[in-house]
Amino acid sequence: MIKIAIIGFGTVGQGVAEVLIEKKEYLTKVVGDYKVVAVADSKGSITGDFDLNHALKVKRDKKRLPDGLTALEIVKNLDFDLLIETTTTNIEDGEPGLTHIKEALKRGKDVITSNKGPLVVSYKELMKISKKNNCNLLFEATVGGAMPVIKFVRRCLAGNKILSIKGILNGTCNYILSRMEKEKMPFKQILAEAQELKIAEADPSYDVDGIDAASKLVIVANALLGIDAKLKDVKITGIREITPEAFDVAMEKGYTIRLIAEAGNELKVSPRLIPLNHPLVLQGTLNALQIKTDLAGDVVVVGKGAGKRETASAIISDFIDLYANQTINFI
Amino acid sequence: MMLTLIVELKDKPGQLIKTLEPISKLGGNVIGIVHKREKITPLKKIPVEISLEIEESKIQRLIDALKENGITVREYNQVRLVTTSSLLLIGHIVHTDISDTINRIDSTGFAEVVDLHINMPQLNGPSTALITISATGKEKLKEAIELLINICKEKGILVVEPINEEFL
């Protein structure tokens, strides 16, 4: 029996809980029996023997979980095998996720996370702790949401030397730029529209100034290129200064503009001119990466970078990756 | 057209003028002059390498004029601009003296602005330019782009770099 603690019970935490219920039969076949033994948000928790559906209902109705053990008490003391860490991202010091993940790893518990903060701040240290304690830290959901990247490169491109990785790691910026390209409207206007559609946050700076994309790039650089990179190593330029006229001029010559994160000789996130027929020219909130390798040449992945079920997809794939005790029968 | 010229000059006053005069008469623009004193010839002449900008159609007339002036032209070759890259500039491009920006690229001797397309939306608003730079080789192109980025940083202009290679 795999005992699971879900810490952070917002969009992603709830999405994962829903899929664990919805696909119970299938997942049990693949990984064996499992049970969620704790869920926690910033205010409270439910632990022990409880109905996960009930916990979801409580959270939806009351907007919070009832008083109970704190998240920290759970990761430090409760009996579980797997921590699913989906608390809020904090790229300054990684907290609260960093402490949650460290404590679990120190106890030899496996961790799956969608939270970029701890990895951006302490990738190397966390990997060291997991190795030392003979447990795993998986983080597919931190980069590109549902778009397969980490396991895709590590598994499917195994044996290749990865020369560079570049692409679109922020759906909000891609939405804004692709709308500017089509509508020829100013940045501010499209941003307001994106905020209305909840594609952009009320404070959009994390996205439009390139910081979110840079955070994901740091994880990619560490995990796939073996570069001991931190956020300060990324040269970052955002998209606020891009004008509609810039698209006119670019398009006359067969180019458009996208915010591209690139890890190769250097790490940078910046708006780039890109030929209109290039596979990284995408519309809307899609994410994409172009992986340059020595054997396979160029490989491109495209997918949804965010969303409740999309992000749950990445977490569930890590879950299966970690515990599948048989070859999955793909039919 | 960029040209490098190697002439051999006697080591006495007035020689360089004899070389530069025909260049300026033909509307050429000297970018650099390097005396290669360490490569002095057996006849005690000093090779001098001159890089200049001149119309392609006038190159032969220049060579002839130099010979008439008694200058030995050891070799000359057009600098081949083999790699090209386009970048987008956004900001106060004209106000910050676009011709200075172009000059600073052209005067490298290894790179040149070969095309410039400016769009000015309204008075005082930021304008956009697609600037195309050619250089003598890949590394030189990189160097020229680096230079452009630095110039633009100085002038507060945003540079949108190309994504480089086409997808294979």
Ligand SMILES: NC(=O)c1ccc[n+]([C@@H]2O[C@H](COP(=O)([O-])OP(=O)(O)OC[C@H]3O[C@@H](n4cnc5c(N)ncnc54)[C@H](OP(=O)(O)O)[C@@H]3O)[C@@H](O)[C@H]2O)c1
């Ligand atoms: N949403 C996506 O599409 C997506 C995609 C990829 C990655 N991610 C990452 O996944 C994580 C979760 O995203 P989300 O969209 O689910 O965010 P969210 O809806 O804001 O949920 C965050 C959850 O973390 C809880 N939390 C905050 N501080 C806590 C603490 N000290 N102890 C325990 N719980 C705490 C919050 O509690 P309250 O409910 O009490 O506020 C909330 O339940 C973030 O790191 C995000 O960057 C999200």
